[in-house]
Amino acid sequence: MYKDLEARVAVITGAGSGIGRACALRLSQEGCRLVLNDIDAASLEATRALLVAPDLAVGLVADIGAPETADELAALALQSFGALHVWVNNAALVRWGQVADCRNDDWDAVFRVTLDGAFYGIRSAIHAMRGNQGPDRGSVINIASGAALAGEEGLGAYGAAKAALVNLTRTTAVEHAREGIRCNVLLPGPIATPGMLAAATQAPGGVAGWEAQTVPGRMGQPEEIANAVCFLASSQASYINGASLSVDGGVSARTNSPRFNQTAGR
Numbered sequence: 001m002y003k004d005l006e007a008r009v010a011v012i013t014g015a016g017s018g019i020g021r022a023c024a025l026r027l028s029q030e031g032c033r034l035v036l037n038d039i040d041a042a043s044l045e046a047t048r049a050l051l052v053a054p055d056l057a058v059g060l061v062a063d064i065g066a067p068e069t070a071d072e073l074a075a076l077a078l079q080s081f082g083a084l085h086v087w088v089n090n091a092a093l094v095r096w097g098q099v100a101d102c103r104n105d106d107w108d109a110v111f112r113v114t115l116d117g118a119f120y121g122i123r124s125a126i127h128a129m130r131g132n133q134g135p136d137r138g139s140v141i142n143i144a145s146g147a148a149l150a151g152e153e154g155l156g157a158y159g160a161a162k163a164a165l166v167n168l169t170r171t172t173a174v175e176h177a178r179e180g181i182r183c184n185v186l187l188p189g190p191i192a193t194p195g196m197l198a199a200a201t202q203a204p205g206g207v208a209g210w211e212a213q214t215v216p217g218r219m220g221q222p223e224e225i226a227n228a229v230c231f232l233a234s235s236q237a238s239y240i241n242g243a244s245l246s247v248d249g250g251v252s253a254r255t256n257s258p259r260f261n262q263t264a265g266r
């Protein structure tokens, strides 16, 4: 538990599923007031119903890729709870396709939600967080991906948008450090969310076969990302700014070279 998170106000985008939902549940357990966003109304309401304090959460069904949504979320936080302390840029869009075949509208759609949406969120968050007092005035947490670190077949647009998000995190961090506003980025590895499980089902051997290839031999759970989000949101992380934290069970620590001993580490 992070005592300082009690009564803090957090915005989470893409809160209707997977990692966003886990962040909402965890921050709710910590006593946060929540402003939840998703493009899907039913999913968002399902998340709200699972919270320990649904009455301390408000929702906005809207597309975070639309330029006005982030400002509306910030305004809703101020109007409903009087402040804004934490912003989790979690919503993203994946469109599979090789770079050579990537259509302009697919490229634009991925960047619009994954990068533009996060940029709008960062900007709105900073303006609202400037209204807070004290040394730790706000924490922005961007959810990127291990795909930001290396190439992955079929994920050209998504990986490029996530890599740009990592850089945007760093610039935001250095520009606002002296205002007491921090900005960090998480790079999840494979996490067992509905979308990821659906993709892994297509792999040879299904989910189990796919998991067996990973360094830890399993996918992460959404709660394991939410744990890192909570830490970065809290003042326990007051001197962590501009950091890129892989939460991937060690996946990104391994080279992709052919292995000499296939049984080592099992």
Ligand SMILES: NC(=O)c1ccc[n+]([C@@H]2O[C@H](COP(=O)([O-])OP(=O)(O)OC[C@H]3O[C@@H](n4cnc5c(N)ncnc54)[C@H](O)[C@@H]3O)[C@@H](O)[C@H]2O)c1
Residues within 6 Å of the ligand: 013, 014, 015, 016, 017, 018, 019, 020, 037, 038, 039, 040, 043, 062, 063, 064, 065, 089, 090, 091, 092, 093, 113, 143, 144, 145, 146, 187, 188, 189, 190, 191, 192, 193, 194, 195, 196
């Ligand atoms: N699951 C993984 O293995 C994994 C790995 C690396 C990074 N990530 C990142 O973690 C984040 C969450 O992923 P997830 O697996 O929980 O996804 P998910 O598909 O389970 O949930 C994403 C949520 O975002 C919402 N959403 C989509 N477009 C939106 C929009 N335009 N506006 C508002 N909401 C929108 C969806 O309705 C959904 O509820 C994403 O940024 C993703 O890139 C996930």
